[in-house]
Amino acid sequence: MKSASEIKQIVIVGGGTAGWMSALILADTLAQSTAMQGVGITLLESPVVGTIGVGEGSTHALKRFFDTLRIAESEWMPACHATYKCGITFDGWSTRPGFTSYFHQFSTMVDNLTQPVFMNNVHSRLRGVDAPGWPNDYFLSAHLVRNKLAPVTPEHFPFTVNYGFHFDATLLARFLRKKALERGVRHRQCHIVASNLDARGDIASVRSQEGEEFAADLFIDCSGFTGLLIDKALKTPFHSYANDLANDAAVAMPTPHDGEIAPHTVSTALKHGWAWQIPLTTRYGNGYVYSKAYCSADQAEYELRERLGLLESDVPARHLAMKVGRVEQHWNRNCVAIGLSQGFLEPLEATALFLTQTAAAIFAAILTAGDYGERARQAYNREVNGYFDGHRDYIVAHYKTNSRPDTAYWRDRARDPGAVSDSLRQVFDTWLGGRDLAAEITRQGLDKYYPIGSWYALLAGMGVFPPPTPAQANPAYQQQAREMQEFLRRCTLNFRNHMEVLREYDRAAGEQARAA
CATH class of the missing domain: 3.50.50.60 (FAD/NAD(P)-binding domain)
Structure with missing residues (x-):
């Protein structure tokens, strides 16, 4: 060589x-x-x-890619019908009261002020205290989505915001x-x-x-x-990864939207997998990721069409196999x-x-x-394999913490012990034991793949808590949560409407094309 x-x-x-x-x-x-x-x-x-x-949807790393190449969002986003993405909403993965939906956020500098409060309340709830532990209340990204705001920070707002894209x-x-x-x-x-x-x-x-x-x-x-x-x-x-992740197929089809869209991907649990909804400026991208061991391609397409109101529509569906x-x-x-x-x-x-x-x-x-040389190749392969395995474990964690009892697919996902690596088992043991999860994530180096706030959002968002003890209720926790929500509400006043920003990009791109 x-x-x-x-x-x-x-x-x-x-x-x-x-x-x-x-x-x-x-x-x-x-x-x-x-x-x-x-x-x-x-x-x-x-x-x-x-x-x-x-x-497609991206993580916030795609912003770094375009920034490194010195390509402005106002240039590439209109060309790709792109929208902003502040994170992912997970609907219906959990049936636990108060936790049937949660938001997995992209981080912001504001989290340095709100995340410690969230983590403290989570640890209190793990001890049985009736403390508010729903992640949506504590992160700026969730509030931007709720108000359909673009995550682009103005000059006068001194905190950076990480975000991804749909395209x-x-x-x-x-x-x-x-x-x-x-x-x-x-x-x-x-x-x-x-x-x-x-x-x-x-x-x-x-x-x-x-x-x-x-x-x-x-x-x-x-x-x-x-x-x-x-x-x-x-x-x-x-x-x-077939023993870890059962899904091996998908069906996809587009639908129109009214032009006012929130900057997030939505993942909704269905009978034999989950459906995505991705907003582009021109349409929604929709799809159903499922396991062929539990339903056929025709059954999956029927369920997706039924969900989208397209049973009588001639909109074609694309069927995809996943390896x-x-x-x-x-x-x-x-x-x-x-x-x-x-x-x-x-x-x-x-x-x-x-x-x-x-x-x-x-x-x-x-x-x-x-x-x-050979040493470099071995180091590269170890590092890239680490990224794949680390991301696999985080995805597996969604399934292991689901509480849906309605189909064999979901029941099997929750109880299959073969899908849990030693690393993930240590994460679960630390959480359920009420110990310091942040320290465990850092000890294993898992924050290289997903930050600590992501792990807390997933496990708390799924409602993986012991039943709260009413006798330990403390109004101070509720008051603190309300203060965090008010603080974040006032932060959102610095941001503009999502579609307003995108329409501005479209107009600028059109003017540039005419000038050329």
């Missing part, structure tokens, strides 16, 4: 969001490295393989392609069908359906679930898998783009540092 300094040509196989995001991250990072300038990046995109693109995945890939080409990435439309290995077992070249060969020193596999390079060529072992798990080596020989080719978690916490972005950014940093 060549050293980093010997890499002169990188070929990315596959377009879509993963391919073009990887191309942009590599192009931007390598351009800032004196040693790696002049490295060519070519993306090979199949004209016959489309993107999955059913509407049309097909349009986002198209926008990223445009930006990558502007930054020197070469693009070829061709359908890759085979790989050629050299005597050492590295990939020497890939071949198109038309017989054209593309040689490179380094290959990035963004070919989706097909895994043309990482799987088909290099036979990299796959680590399935849940990860490869054991994301970087194998001279090939790095990024996107669906490296692995997939069900989209409950919008992790797909985050994992793509993270994997590409970590690898780009390693490449520019010049460390391209």
Whole structure:
């Protein structure tokens, strides 16, 4: 295998969001490295393989991606029909009184003032005190959603707010392609069908359906679930999450909206899985993630259509298969898998783009540092596997804490002991034992994947508490919660209406297009 300094040509196989995001991250990072300038990046995109693109949500890491590339939200959001996202509302996952819905927030600096009060009340409630422990009352992001406000902070508001986005995945890939080409990435439309290995077992070249060969020193596999390079060529072992996460299929379809939308994704528990609702500026993206072991594709589509009021509609539904798990080596020989080719978690916490972005950014940093040996590959694979496994555990925690008794699907999710890793079991034991969960999360390093506030929001939001003891009721807790709500209400006065901000972006984009 060549050293980093010997890499002169990188070929990315596959377009879509993963391919073009990887191309942009590599192009931007390598351009800032004196040693790696002049490295060519070519993306090979199949004209016959489309993107999955059913509407997407992101974590707040996507903002960092665009900020790093110096691309303004007012530019890319209108092009991708994008809206803001302050977090995720979970409806119907719990049946515990007072906790049938909760909000998983993106963090803000304001949380430094409100989260300690929330955590103190949670610990009191774990001891049996009747203290208010519903997370929605304590986080600015939840109040922004409640009032349909954009999370963009004005100059006079001295606290930062983390937020993500919703967007049309097909349009986002198209926008990223445009930006990558502007930054020197070469693009070829061709359908890759085979790989050629050299005597050492590295990939020497890939071949198109038309017989054209593309040689490179380094290959990035963004070919989706097909895994043309990482799987088909290099036979990299796959680590399935099927024993941890039962969902393996989805059905999706759009619906219109009235234009006034709250900046959040909604995840609603259904009979055999959960439904998403993602607001774009032009429509809602809707889908149902389910397990084929509990219902058929036709049954899932019927349930989703019934929920959306589309039983008599001819709106087409898209059926998707999901391969849940990860490869054991994301970087194998001279090939790095990024996107669906490296692995997939069900989209409950919008992790797909985050994992793509993270994997590409970590690898780009390693490449520019010049460390391209076996030790670097092992360290990279450990780190990326850690991200996948850490996010898997957080998603599993949603199912283990559900209290729905209505179907075998939900009952099985709650009682299946095989779905709980040792790490997650320690988290549950710490919580149920009333011990310091923040210290346990920090001890395990889990805050690298989800912050402490997220774990508290999940477990408290699901109502995982012992029954409160009325004799221990203390009005001071209620008063403190009311003070937090009033404080957050006044914070929201600094923010503008969500759709007003987006319409302003649209007008500016239109004016710019006319001027051009």
